[in-house]
Amino acid sequence: MKARIHILYADQLTWGLSTVFRQAVDIRYQPLYIIDMDSASSEDFETIIDEILEEIPCRQKQISTLVSLFGKRAHCTPGAIFLYGHASTGKSLVVNTLMDKLKLPFVILNCVECYSQRFLYEHILNSLHQTDLFAVNESVSRIKCENMNDFIRLFKQVLSQKGLDKETVYIIMDKAERMRDMESNILPAFLRLQELSSSNVCVILLSEIVWEKFRWGTGFAEPYVLHFPEYKKDELLQILSKGCPTDFPESCYVMYLNLVLSVFHHVCRDLREIQHLVNLNFMKFAEPIRNGEATSKDSKKLWKNIEPHLKKALPTVYLREVSSSQWQRYQAENAGDTEQENTSQNLQGLSHRCHVDLPYYTKYLLIAAYLASYNPAKTDKRFFAKHTGKKTKKISQTAKFRWEASNHVLGPKAFPLDRLMAIFYSIVEGKVAPTANIFMQITSLVSLHMLTLDPRDDQIITPKYKCLVSLDLIKSVARTVNFDVVRYLYDFV
Amino acid sequence: MDTAGSVSKGCFAFKGKKKVAKLENYLSDDEFGQSVVKRHQVGQDMWTEIDTQIQILQEELNSRIFDDLLTFAADSCSTFTLDNLETSKTMVYREIPTAALVTGVNTPDHGVMFATLVSLLKERVSPLVAILKSKDCQNVKNTISKTLSQMVDNPQLLHDEDEKEEELTQKNLPLTLSTLAQWYKHKFKSKLSPKKRRSKGDDLKHKYPPAIVVLQDFESFLPHVIQDFITIASSYLHQLPIVFVFGIATTISAVHSLLPNAVSSLLCMEKFMAPPSSEYLTMLINQIVMTPEYPFKIGARVFQLLLDIFLYHDFSVLNFVKGFRFSLLDHYLNMPLSHLCCPLKEIHKKVKVMDAEEVETIRQLPSFMRFVEENPASNQPKLLLDEKFAKEAIVDLLEKMHTYHMTLFPVLQCLHKLVCKLPKHPLGKQQREVYSLVLESNIFETDAYKQSMELLRMLAKDELEEMLKQSIDVLMEKDRKAITYLPTDLSLFMDRFNTLDDLIGEEEDKGAEDESSLKVIPKQKNMYELRQTLKEMKKKKKKLSPYEKLRSEIIDYFDSVFRKYLICPKNLPLHEIFYYDAIGTVKKYLNASPRSATQLALSNPQYHLQSINCDEEENLSSAMPDICIVYKLHLECGMFINLYDWLQAFITVISSDAEFDPKNPDQVLQARFIRAVSELQFLGFIMPTKRKTDHVVRLTWGNC
Numbered sequence A: 001m002k003a004r005i006h007i008l009y010a011d012q013l014t015w016g017l018s019t020v021f022r023q024a025v026d027i028r029y030q031p032l033y034i035i036d037m038d039s040a041s042s043e044d045f046e047t048i049i050d051e052i053l054e055e056i057p058c059r060q061k062q063i064s065t066l067v068s069l070f071g072k073r074a075h076c077t078p079g080a081i082f083l084y085g086h087a088s089t090g091k092s093l094v095v096n097t098l099m100d101k102l103k104l105p106f107v108i109l110n111c112v113e114c115y116s117q118r119f120l121y122e123h124i125l126n127s128l129h130q131t132d133l134f135a136v137n138e139s140v141s142r143i144k145c146e147n148m149n150d151f152i153r154l155f156k157q158v159l160s161q162k163g164l165d166k167e168t169v170y171i172i173m174d175k176a177e178r179m180r181d182m183e184s185n186i187l188p189a190f191l192r193l194q195e196l197s198s199s200n201v202c203v204i205l206l207s208e209i210v211w212e213k214f215r216w217g218t219g220f221a222e223p224y225v226l227h228f229p230e231y232k233k234d235e236l237l238q239i240l241s242k243g244c245p246t247d248f249p250e251s252c253y254v255m256y257l258n259l260v261l262s263v264f265h266h267v268c269r270d271l272r273e274i275q276h277l278v279n280l281n282f283m284k285f286a287e288p289i290r291n292g293e294a295t296s297k298d299s300k301k302l303w304k305n306i307e308p309h310l311k312k313a314l315p316t317v318y319l320r321e322v323s324s325s326q327w328q329r330y331q332a333e334n335a336g337d338t339e340q341e342n343t344s345q346n347l348q349g350l351s352h353r354c355h356v357d358l359p360y361y362t363k364y365l366l367i368a369a370y371l372a373s374y375n376p377a378k379t380d381k382r383f384f385a386k387h388t389g390k391k392t393k394k395i396s397q398t399a400k401f402r403w404e405a406s407n408h409v410l411g412p413k414a415f416p417l418d419r420l421m422a423i424f425y426s427i428v429e430g431k432v433a434p435t436a437n438i439f440m441q442i443t444s445l446v447s448l449h450m451l452t453l454d455p456r457d458d459q460i461i462t463p464k465y466k467c468l469v470s471l472d473l474i475k476s477v478a479r480t481v482n483f484d485v486v487r488y489l490y491d492f493v
Numbered sequence B: 001m002d003t004a005g006s007v008s009k010g011c012f013a014f015k016g017k018k019k020v021a022k023l024e025n026y027l028s029d030d031e032f033g034q035s036v037v038k039r040h041q042v043g044q045d046m047w048t049e050i051d052t053q054i055q056i057l058q059e060e061l062n063s064r065i066f067d068d069l070l071t072f073a074a075d076s077c078s079t080f081t082l083d084n085l086e087t088s089k090t091m092v093y094r095e096i097p098t099a100a101l102v103t104g105v106n107t108p109d110h111g112v113m114f115a116t117l118v119s120l121l122k123e124r125v126s127p128l129v130a131i132l133k134s135k136d137c138q139n140v141k142n143t144i145s146k147t148l149s150q151m152v153d154n155p156q157l158l159h160d161e162d163e164k165e166e167e168l169t170q171k172n173l174p175l176t177l178s179t180l181a182q183w184y185k186h187k188f189k190s191k192l193s194p195k196k197r198r199s200k201g202d203d204l205k206h207k208y209p210p211a212i213v214v215l216q217d218f219e220s221f222l223p224h225v226i227q228d229f230i231t232i233a234s235s236y237l238h239q240l241p242i243v244f245v246f247g248i249a250t251t252i253s254a255v256h257s258l259l260p261n262a263v264s265s266l267l268c269m270e271k272f273m274a275p276p277s278s279e280y281l282t283m284l285i286n287q288i289v290m291t292p293e294y295p296f297k298i299g300a301r302v303f304q305l306l307l308d309i310f311l312y313h314d315f316s317v318l319n320f321v322k323g324f325r326f327s328l329l330d331h332y333l334n335m336p337l338s339h340l341c342c343p344l345k346e347i348h349k350k351v352k353v354m355d356a357e358e359v360e361t362i363r364q365l366p367s368f369m370r371f372v373e374e375n376p377a378s379n380q381p382k383l384l385l386d387e388k389f390a391k392e393a394i395v396d397l398l399e400k401m402h403t404y405h406m407t408l409f410p411v412l413q414c415l416h417k418l419v420c421k422l423p424k425h426p427l428g429k430q431q432r433e434v435y436s437l438v439l440e441s442n443i444f445e446t447d448a449y450k451q452s453m454e455l456l457r458m459l460a461k462d463e464l465e466e467m468l469k470q471s472i473d474v475l476m477e478k479d480r481k482a483i484t485y486l487p488t489d490l491s492l493f494m495d496r497f498n499t500l501d502d503l504i505g506e507e508e509d510k511g512a513e514d515e516s517s518l519k520v521i522p523k524q525k526n527m528y529e530l531r532q533t534l535k536e537m538k539k540k541k542k543k544l545s546p547y548e549k550l551r552s553e554i555i556d557y558f559d560s561v562f563r564k565y566l567i568c569p570k571n572l573p574l575h576e577i578f579y580y581d582a583i584g585t586v587k588k589y590l591n592a593s594p595r596s597a598t599q600l601a602l603s604n605p606q607y608h609l610q611s612i613n614c615d616e617e618e619n620l621s622s623a624m625p626d627i628c629i630v631y632k633l634h635l636e637c638g639m640f641i642n643l644y645d646w647l648q649a650f651i652t653v654i655s656s657d658a659e660f661d662p663k664n665p666d667q668v669l670q671a672r673f674i675r676a677v678s679e680l681q682f683l684g685f686i687m688p689t690k691r692k693t694d695h696v697v698r699l700t701w702g703n704c
């Protein structure tokens, strides 16, 4: 292939060429080097598309739809395209790869980041303009833009300045559902950006939720909607098998993937998560092969080796509490002692989640708060009055049944400070002076998010709190002070 | 327009000039003031010494905790590069490396801990460190701007030739991470040119230092803010090597209650545990309190109080140190002789310059009087009258006190080693518990001690051998010259252990004998006889075994050592000079209970106002301040208090029956009543309510 390289300026360009290659916008601005490839172009285009399809399996339909929507560089595309699908179904991947490989001019922006509309406008304009904030010669100043009107004016200006007005410019908005929370004119305006700016621009919205949830108010131009369905099991397998390490037999890797999927597929279909799990456990799987203890054909032996590990990882799916390197370290430590008990203990330590050590009185405060949150106030007398004899069976079984579990189902209720202290004093052992330290602990429990201050009432004169900890945690706390909390809980009496 | 309302609601803060507190301003010119100045210096010196020791300790400890964390932070981004042009921006990036540092619930200590962490990170890993606290991060914009300002305005990065950096902040840049990313690129990519490279970054391990964001109180961040921040950060991961450090006070599950799966999957967490603060406290007590180095000591009750505050209330080492410092200052302020509580080598000098009055004060000390009484009758008058003789005795006693400390702690540690593994821990698990017993009374007179000695007499051979070894180790430690004969004696015992094996043979036969006598037991008729036989058998057995003989010898030896050295300091003369035990003061300042104080003042005004003389506490009398009367009346009411009834009751108390006219109450009395009621409201006892007209709500019940 022989390519002639010209230095061209916008008005000299012949835009009939469909497959003109140029640098992506984000690379430092230089005069446009246009590679002119009259003859070889269309075949080349085909090979690039094939490459993309090769790289991203299981997304042929979406990719070909998008490619045909984009058309040739100068072709007018739909003003807005809406891509949706669950997390990690490849939305960002497909769009980014297309932009990259086809070398289209584009701006990508994450709507989470746009805490003000100003940021949104300025980000788009400056990326198109390639402002370098820290350039050595400070001749280029940053574009400033406050509102939609200015944005459209400046947008056109920048496009013509940069010679981009002859081809489609793509604005990709990731996490587009956030746009609904911004000023109400932004979403409609971006959907009509092509019309408003009368330039060849295509806004691509990426979101996890369906388009119907975006419609409110008026002035919406309907975008072209494209769905990214979730991957099926065999598709997952196909995608994952691309990650096979080069020095590892492919068939064996597929077997490994099958094993992993068989354990995890019913709890987790998120590609990213499964990928994480696959990477996490691969070392362990490959260990016998590397050691020469087993060959890659020895599927039974390999399965025996890896299964307990996968089963153990099952409860920690999605938690990401352990990085792969730490995980491997743990496994390496355990490699020495083959006892299974030991391993499980170590993993317990890794994720022992319900244990928190609190000062002695704080434990009682927390228990008191829990009791105050989950017991109806009128039962306090029954549980805590010192002199009344045990009247436990006073409430008839039927009446109790109506209440049964309801307090724990309904969640914690707010209680005033004096009730908390009253319960605290009746459960704590020994005489405790109501010192400032005790009250400070209440505040520190609030800052640890174990209690929360009810915002509705006056927070100074009559503060009300809620207890946020779980029954499991309170049980484990109560156990450390030998307090049988369940005996005091109305729901369980 | 009426502007008064708005003025009264305004609240303006003026920063006053910072006043430096000077000692002279607080002291009168009289003699007391003079003597305080003298003691102040000694106390200050002592504190400076202790404080440096604490700092050293803290640094050691922290660097140990953070070592792993620092390596993690340094390694996690070592592969990051901006040079690779082929890495397109769309390339899929990994998760953000995140260190979850579980710190424990002692929030007061966290400030210091994180300050050290940040300085260590800056020193060893990367100059780009930002520390975020939840109170500064109420929205995403603030969070980003905090991050940005801390990283960009970094004096460490400004030292080189170009002044551009300074302009940077003035340029009014947009507060986004993309600004930071561009700045980063500009800053560090330009180092590609070798000319610039040499000027800086020699101390940096990598060419691209990670940008570390430390979130100090992770739990308190608003969920949506932190979620957005992480999401944004992850989208810049290819331009900016970000590393997070989450400071988590409770458990790692806090992360999941704050972050949904979509966000937490952007992270790659590694968990680090800070050791529990009780461990740190133990270390501190061992090095600061239980050491002969610092003559100032806290007494049993204060020690126990400080420990209680730690264990029962806050787990805060910082507060413990504060309490210790408070005790020290109070001791030097209020104990007239405390300037004698000084390092050993200064004693002579200090005693020499003492005037007659001071010597007299010493003679008044109860412990000194006891000492005089114990002296032979010939010495007694000399001690009391002859200043020179008394001074000599004082020097002697003070020096003895130092030697006492020198020997006390090794022996104490030795005892701790012996008893810490006993079943049920009669003397506690921690050395500080043993120490606390020693402070309180002669430990060898307590039941717990006797019980442990009994238990020790039943130890198996290998256990005893192990303990013996440990004790020798403890006594041989560093510069403990005070009692050199102890380890040698113990080593002798050790040797005898080794020769013991030869005697085992004889043992066998006797064991058989024992068994035969065991068979006799069932024949016994009643419990009493049975017990008798068993006792006898025990005795017989004891006599029989050479090991047991040795064992009892060893334990007896230990016992005598403990009796000699572990004397309660309270029994020593002049202990008042070294030991601070004013528990009332410490309690008042460190474990105050404001509510009780208010209630005491209100219900018992004569406690503060001596002018009032009402004998019985409960009685109401018109002599009391109005607010006290109102307070006492309100105690008898229920949830709601009718103001009118209250007023009537108030008037009844104030005025004698003759003047009382319910139809036409005195205006002055009404005004006084209203003032008292509003004072009570100000103190938080009552509150107006809308639920019932003419009523107020009571807010307090009993003690809470």
Ligand SMILES: Nc1ncnc2c1ncn2[C@@H]1O[C@H](COP(=O)(O)OP(=O)(O)OP(=O)(O)O)[C@@H](O)[C@H]1O
Binding pocket: A055, A056, A057, A058, A059, A085, A086, A087, A088, A089, A090, A091, A092, A093, A094, A207, A208, A239, A271, A272, B092
């Ligand atoms: N078809 C595919 N082939 C190869 N890899 C894929 C494919 N689909 C997804 N992935 C992988 O899954 C990861 C997540 O994909 P991507 O970022 O495109 O998800 P997404 O749909 O944008 O999710 P989100 O809604 O969370 O942004 C990518 O890093 C990519 O490696």
Ligand SMILES: [Mg+2]
Binding pocket: A091, A092, A093, A174, A206
């Ligand atoms: Mg995406």
